[in-house]
Amino acid sequence: xxxxxxxxxxxxxxxxxxxxxxxxxxxxxxxxxxxxxxxxxxxxxxxxxxxxxxxxxxxxxxxxxxxxxxxxxxxxxxxxxxxxxxxxxxxxxxxxxxxxxxxxxxxxxxxxxxxxxxxxxxxxxxxxxxxxxxxxxxxxxxxxxxxxxxxxxxxxxxxxxxxxxxxxxxxxxxxxxxxxxxxxxxxxxxxxxxxxxxxxxxxxxxxxxxxxxxxxxxxxxxxxxxxxxxxxxxxxxxxxxxxxxxxxxxxxxxxxxxxxxxxxxxxxxxxxxxxxxxxxxxxxxxx
Numbered sequence: 001x002x003x004x005x006x007x008x009x010x011x012x013x014x015x016x017x018x019x020x021x022x023x024x025x026x027x028x029x030x031x032x033x034x035x036x037x038x039x040x041x042x043x044x045x046x047x048x049x050x051x052x053x054x055x056x057x058x059x060x061x062x063x064x065x066x067x068x069x070x071x072x073x074x075x076x077x078x079x080x081x082x083x084x085x086x087x088x089x090x091x092x093x094x095x096x097x098x099x100x101x102x103x104x105x106x107x108x109x110x111x112x113x114x115x116x117x118x119x120x121x122x123x124x125x126x127x128x129x130x131x132x133x134x135x136x137x138x139x140x141x142x143x144x145x146x147x148x149x150x151x152x153x154x155x156x157x158x159x160x161x162x163x164x165x166x167x168x169x170x171x172x173x174x175x176x177x178x179x180x181x182x183x184x185x186x187x188x189x190x191x192x193x194x195x196x197x198x199x200x201x202x203x204x205x206x207x208x209x210x211x212x213x214x215x216x217x218x219x220x221x222x223x224x225x226x227x228x229x230x231x232x233x234x235x236x237x238x239x240x241x242x243x244x245x246x247x248x249x250x251x252x253x254x255x256x257x258x259x260x261x262x263x264x265x266x267x268x269x270x271x272x273x274x275x276x277x278x279x280x281x282x283x284x285x286x287x
Contacts, residue, residue, distance in 0.1 A: 001072075001108075001176055003168050003184035009156060010169050010185060012149040017173035020122060021152030022107055022145035023159065024166040024186055026085045027076035032061050032104060034069045042075070050075070055092055057104045057139060064136050068113035071129070072176075073106035073143070083163030103139040107168075110176055118176040125176065147172075160189050195268045195278065199259040200234060204242055207234050210280055211248060211257050212266060221254050222268070222280045230280060237264065237283055 012019055030050055033041040040058040042050040051058040054075055065071075077087035079100050087100045095102065109129040110118050117125055126145070133142050146152055156167050166188035174183035195212040198219065202208035208231070210222045226234065238260055245256035267281040 001174075001178065001184055002180040003170075003186040004180055004182050006169075006185040006187050007190075009149070009152055009167055009187050012147065015171045017121075017123075017171060018147060019149075020126065020145050020147055020170045020172055021149065021155075022143050022168050022170065023155060023164050024168045024188065025074045025076050025105060025143070026083045026163050026165050027074040027105070028088055030073065030075055030104075031110070032069075032071040032073060032106070034061055034065045034067050036067045038062060038067070053092065054102060057102060060140055061104065064140055065132065066113050068111060068115075069132060070109070070111035071104075071106040071132075072108040072110060073104050075102060076105055077102050081162060085163075101139065103141060105141055105143050106133060107143040107145070108176060121173045121175065122170055123172040156187070156189075165189065190269045190279075193268055193270060194284065195266050197234075197238070197260060197264040197266045197283065199248070199257040200238060200242070201255060201257055204239060204258065205235050206231050207238075209254075210234065210266070211251070211254075211259075212268060212278055212280075213263075214268075214270075214278065219248070219250050220278045221251060223277045224279070226280060230282075233283060 010019060028050065029045055031043040033043065035041060040051050040061045042054060042058060044050050057075065075088060077084045077095065077100050079087055084100065087095060106129060109125050109132055112128065112132065117128060129142055133140060152167050166186060169185045169187065171183040193215060195214050197210055198213055199211040200207035201211065201221065208225050211219060212222060213219050241260045241262055242258040243261060245258050248257050265284040267284055269279040269281055270277065
């Protein structure tokens with residue numbers, strides 16, 4: 001299951017059956033299969049086996065869980081009191097020399113020995129996950145979660161300093177199904193800041209994305225695609241300021257961009273985490 005991005009933590013009671021709020025950790029998402037022959041398969045989102053890159057985790061899954069168990073969770077590295085995604089990219093030997101521990105933090109269970117539990121609602125799977133990990137010791141653990149909205153908001157506010165990316169809100173009645181779903185929503189930390197509109201991608205009357213300069217001097221293409229109202233606002237304000245389309249040297253793969261003769265001030269929302277994006281909010285007319 002892939003959660004959909006949302007801007008705000010949804011209120012408890014906004015979804016029939018209620019919500020669970022869990023921490024969104026900055027790591028490698030991986031399905032953990034404890035197979036009948038004693039092997040462990042750590043499946044990445046790209047279907048790659050990560051067990052050789054995280055042999056300690058594979059060994060602990062094999063030692064602590066019975067064959068036939070399948071979990072969904074996150075591989076997380078820790079350094080100096082916070083999550084460290086970049087240390088997951090190191091070799092096992094480098095992490096060992098640097099003293100960087102890795103944990104597998106499970107947030108769902110798909111199967112138990114002889115039993116597929118994916119069709120059960122999350123509220124039941126969560127209890128089964130707790131039972132499956134009742135005797136587990138680090139580096140295996142269950143993710144921190146609550147049904148209390150205010151607690152989730154406190155976590156969202158206070159745990160950013162230790163590398164927590166945000167909150168995932170999940171419908172307690174949701175079954176586990178492949179693909180994206182609005183039953184699970186991820187709310188990541190984001191900073192709203194000013195940027196400079198340098199150009200547009202797409203037709204002048206209906207731009208699909210913008211080339212913007214960030215305060216630190218970097219230029220990025222906005223994402224996701226502009227909404228129809230945003231596209232109309234931009235088209236109305238930049239129509240007489242555009243040059244001929246040309247490929248920008250910093251973004252050759254993005255296609256031709258029409259630069260503005262006079263750049264405009266825009267408001268952007270930048271999401272935290274390694275996949276940093278700049279989302280267009282509006283043109284600041286007063287700028």
